[in-house]
């Protein structure tokens with residue numbers, strides 16, 4: 139697999155320091171074997187998340203200087219509105235400070251106690267806001283996504299047959315909103331086909347259920363459609379994006395992903411006469427700020443207007459997805475398993491395959507993440523039983539369907555040589571995987587979202 143050369147050159151650099159192995163062992167022990175507890179200066183290659191960690195372009199930094207910081211009616215807002223009209227075809231967009239803020243604004247409009255929301259797969263904050271609004275969240279991903287070794291295109295799709303069954307079972311009037319997440323982050327950043335987005339739209343119309351796009355990685359999804367779905371080969375990314383958004387009623391977006399900004403989010407409504415716009419504005423004013431800035435500064439809005447166009451540049455997307463696929467191809471040659479094919483924003487390593495002898499109660503995906511740090515200063519994270527936590531009723535450790543160690547690749551930040559460091563580190567770890575006999579135990583954990591703060595200890 140050939141690496142697709144970067145379609146940019148580098149004007150501004152951030153020096154990195156590489157600690158010795160023994161220094162890293164000390165640092166991670168001091169952090170209680172929690173990678174979130176590390177200081178970023180002690181990390182060489184930071185693949186903790188692709189959220190807000192991308193590199194802005196010279197054009198974006200230039201735009202920052204013309205940000206209009208007026209409280210109401212800033213020109214930066216109107217520019218962003220025009221950008222969104224052009225890219226998404228939506229007449230009303232609402233800036234918010236990040237994706238979950240959009241969820242907080244939107245979900246109470248559709249959901250209340252007794253209502254359900256169904257998705258191809260909820261991202262964790264989206265699920266949380268469904269529940270905070272009183273609703274219940276149901277995942278409805280197609281079964282192929284549940285098998286990391288099955289290579290299928292559009293693994294992120296909604297299981298539409300199952301969707302209809304759930305609607306009938308719960309009653310259409312009790313389903314407040316159907317959410318399509320593109321790409322399907324929780325299943326590995328795998329894409330959703332246009333046919334599936336359209337088919338789900340038909341179901342929503344038939345049962346009169348509002349349809350929402352969770353659009354954090356809309357551009358990466360559009361690239362997969364162009365490359366892999368018949369009938370879209372000759373369409374531009376912009377045309378594909380407009381078509382994707384044309385099927386839904388509303389969208390929420392974390393712009394920290396495909397907006398290529400360090401902070402920002404959007405909510406959009408397709409029908410400018412919709413009565414939910416007033417409710418969105420009211421919620422935004424209460425939680426985020428006046429509706430022409432929504433918790434962002436004028437300069438953030440400017441950087442986002444530019445970033446959205448850069449994200450739909452096909453050359454950028456080819457390089458972006460190509461970089462992830464290059465890393466995956468190196469792992470293929472070493473027989474290292476991951477959710478395959480890789481999605482757009484990272485590699486989800488199958489830690490249960492690497493450490494079949496380590497039970498879920500000793501957190502194999504956290505073991506692999508910690509080994510990567512000790513081996514080469516790489517920071518990844520556990521998306522497995524360690525992250526899942528305990529059953530709220532019994533207090534017993536839950537077993538996750540997957541033990542993934544996620545390598546999320548920030549946008550435009552790392553080079554081919556960095557990808558090689560990651561692949562080489564994994565190859566070294568695989569070679570001695572049998573010698574890593576035991577996992578970790580938790581010494582202290584908070585009640586919710588424990589993986590951010592828990593303190594661990596290696597089992598002797």
Ligand SMILES: *Cc1c(COP(=O)(O)O)cnc(C)c1O
Nearest residue numbers: 236237238261263323354392394
């Ligand atoms: C990141 C993300 C969110 C939440 O966005 P934040 O900006 O982190 O608040 C929601 N949905 C998906 C699919 C995401 O990837």
